[in-house]
Amino acid sequence: MSMSRRRFLQGTAAAGAVAAAPSFYINKALAQGEPLRIYAWAGYFSDEMLADFTDKTGIRATFTPYGTNDELMNSLRATDGSGFDVIMPTVDRVPGYLDYDLIQPLDESRINWDGALQSAIEGSEVGGVVDGRRYFAPSDWGTEAIAYHRRFVDIDRETLSYADLWNPDHGQGVTVRGHSALVGIGLWLEREGRLPFPMLESYRSEEAMRANFDVIVEEAVKHKNLLVQFWDTENEAQAAFRTNGAIIGQTWDSTAFRLKQEGEDIAYAAPREGALAWMEGFVIPKNAQNPDAVYELINWYYTPEAGAMFVEATGYNSTSVGAEALLPAETRQFFQDSYTDADLENLWWWPIQEPWYVTLRNEYQDRYLSA
Secondary structure, three states, X not given: XXXXXXXXXXXXXXXXXXXXXXXXXXXXXXXXXXXXXXXXXXXXXXXXXXHHHHHHHOOOEEEEEEOOHHHHHHHHHHHOOOOOXXXXXXXXXXXXXXXXXXXXXXXXXXXXXXXXXXXXXXXXXXXXXEOOEEOOEEEEEEEEXXXXXXXXXXXXXXXXXXXXXXXXXXXXXXXXXXXXXXXXXXXXXXXXXXXXXXXXXXXXXXHHHHHHHHHHHHXXXXXXXXXXXXXXXXXXXXXXXXXXXXXXXEEXXXXXXXXXXXXXXXXXXXXXXXXXXXXXXXXXEOOOOOHHHHHHHHHHHOOHXXXXXXXXXHOOEEOEOOOHHHOOHXXXXXXXXXXXXXXXXXXXXXXXXXXXXXXXXXXXXXXXXXX
């Protein structure tokens, strides 16, 4: 999947003239009959956003947060795709929901696609379109790279690598997420020619995955003494820096963004192996009770105002046309400080993670955590 923030920005420029007021043409009488039940990542819907959605559409919405893709998957499997009207998985996990028959295809004719960046729509075809049917409307994207406290860490951004996380000079001051830290180490080892197979082959066969991750975990354990904390959720990643003594970590871009907003001297940078990039979007569970309202939500989101509210709430990048122009100067500055043009062309997009891969990934993560 080849897609970069630069292409997203080019898509914004090309589509800038399309930011006219959307037409909410769906049967509102049906959609307004009951609340829209949103199940999305923690922090993704602020009170301001929910109020604006209700004001624009007349639909009440409830928001239930989750912290990880695995939590979302387990919740839907436990209820056979019931309990919520819309979820927001990452695009690489969508085929897994189909394997368990948990989601339904989108009616593309009911979506105001002019409000979404064309590059995001095209980029989400890998994972989001299966057997010619689209299940995923892209909402946002972000990266996982290296956040660091500039007061305590000296980083050469020209040569920055995932290997730099494990510099002994950091003492016990590193925070990472277990499974994605292993991928970062894998990319570093691949660059040095130390993996049996290319890293991408890990997602294509169990043989390659096990061969690579045996080497990766062995390397990871060597440096485990430098860890101050593992994180799984956004709140945990922020707490690592805020209260638990982390000075450098492999985190989401939003972690650095939020800490910087609080006045911390935190910077964010992409290593030479490429920042880990992901895309999320709207997906309808198979037993949704109010799918009409979901299309209203998607069309509301595909407006510059809603997209900008999302960026301000999360620190991630919206796929709504025109959203970037409405952001405060400091928000735009964070992005400019975090990525060079070369970084944006070098994003490492998460491949599709089939259920077999997720099972093995968790097995190796457990080995790392318990070592």
